[in-house]
Amino acid sequence: MAKSAAEELAELWGSDSDNSSVGGTGAAGGEGDDVWGSDGEDEAPRDVAKRDEEAMRKKHYNEGYKDSVAHAREAALQQGFGDGFRRGFILGVAQGKILGVCSTAAGEGTAGEVKGLVDAAKRACEEHGG
Numbered sequence: 001m002a003k004s005a006a007e008e009l010a011e012l013w014g015s016d017s018d019n020s021s022v023g024g025t026g027a028a029g030g031e032g033d034d035v036w037g038s039d040g041e042d043e044a045p046r047d048v049a050k051r052d053e054e055a056m057r058k059k060h061y062n063e064g065y066k067d068s069v070a071h072a073r074e075a076a077l078q079q080g081f082g083d084g085f086r087r088g089f090i091l092g093v094a095q096g097k098i099l100g101v102c103s104t105a106a107g108e109g110t111a112g113e114v115k116g117l118v119d120a121a122k123r124a125c126e127e128h129g130g
Helices: 005-013 045-108 111-127
Strands: none
Touching: 045 111
């Protein structure tokens, strides 16, 4: 003889009750069973408020951390740009002067003098990171 679905569930869940129909007092739907693990009473408002406060505090902490990291990154980037721009400007002016002297010398001097000026210009550029 085939078992009913309720009997199979009762057997599977180990019901001690003879009345294992859905909605009965057995393990498969009895009044004493609480699927979510609470005792049926609502959580105290104080506990809810405490949990909400902690969640909000954590959220604000994370947002503040992200904002401060973004601000620090932006400040460092701006400072790096300013330093690099200043250094590039100084090197550009120095290289321009050297190239101007070299081109003037090329029009007036010998090949040996021009080569010496070009070598000096290269050394100056390498010393200043150019």
